[in-house]
Each structure stands twice: as C-alpha cells, then as structure tokens.
Amino acid sequence: MLKLCMTNDIPDREARAFDTTAYGTLFITQRDGQFFAYKNICPHLQVELEFLENEFLDQDKEFIQCSTHGALFQVETGECISGPCLGESLTVVPIQVHSDGGIYLA
Numbered sequence: 001m002l003k004l005c006m007t008n009d010i011p012d013r014e015a016r017a018f019d020t021t022a023y024g025t026l027f028i029t030q031r032d033g034q035f036f037a038y039k040n041i042c043p044h045l046q047v048e049l050e051f052l053e054n055e056f057l058d059q060d061k062e063f064i065q066c067s068t069h070g071a072l073f074q075v076e077t078g079e080c081i082s083g084p085c086l087g088e089s090l091t092v093v094p095i096q097v098h099s100d101g102g103i104y105l106a
C-alpha cells in the first residue's frame with residue numbers, strides 16, 4: 001500500500017497533488033476532517049484541473065474548480081454542479097486514512 005502523505009500535510013480546504021503510477025496525477029483535499037481524492041482530469045476536455053500548483057479549489061474554497069473553463073465540482077462527491085460538464089464527475093481515487101495519520105492509496 002502506497003503512503004501518499006500525512007493528514008496534517010493537507011489542511012482543511014486545501015489540496016495537494018501527487019504523481020502515482022496507478023492513477024497518474026491525483027489530488028487530495030480535506031473538508032472538515034474528511035479526505036477526498038480524485039484523478040486530476042477534468043471530465044470536460046480531459047485536461048488537468050489546476051493552473052497554479054496545488055490550487056484546486058475556487059476562491060471561496062467551497063468547491064473544486066477547473067481552471068480551464070471554471071467548472072465547479074462538489075468536494076464530497078466530485079460531481080460537477082456548474083460548467084460545461086454539468087452532471088459529470090471527477091474520478092474518485094480510493095484512499096484510506098490509517099491510525100498512524102498516513103493517507104494511503106487503497
């Protein structure tokens with residue numbers, strides 16, 4: 001099982017990208033103590049989501065945002081709720097948080 005980082009590496013309403021062989025580039029974000037991971041691919045044009053390093057959230061840090069055309073995605077589900085890929089979803093990456101505080105690829 002591959003350890004990606006520690007939980008305290010990803011503060012609430014922040015995100016971090018990781019390169020993996022199994023899933024390519026993915027990112028993890030935290031919302032209220034829960035961690036969510038998605039492949040770093042926008043369902044609209046199959047491009048990476050962020051323009052600036054580790055900047056995956058909108059200005060209010062409420063939604064995940066694609067920097068290309070501004071699509072917004074729910075943090076908890078990855079579903080697009082605004083933008084050209086409305087109703088589509090980011091691809092979930094299964095992760096596990098272990099008691100050692102590590103976040104692992106499941």
Ligand code: FES
Nearest residue numbers: 042044066069071
């Ligand atoms: S490429 Fe992401 S919204 Fe168009």
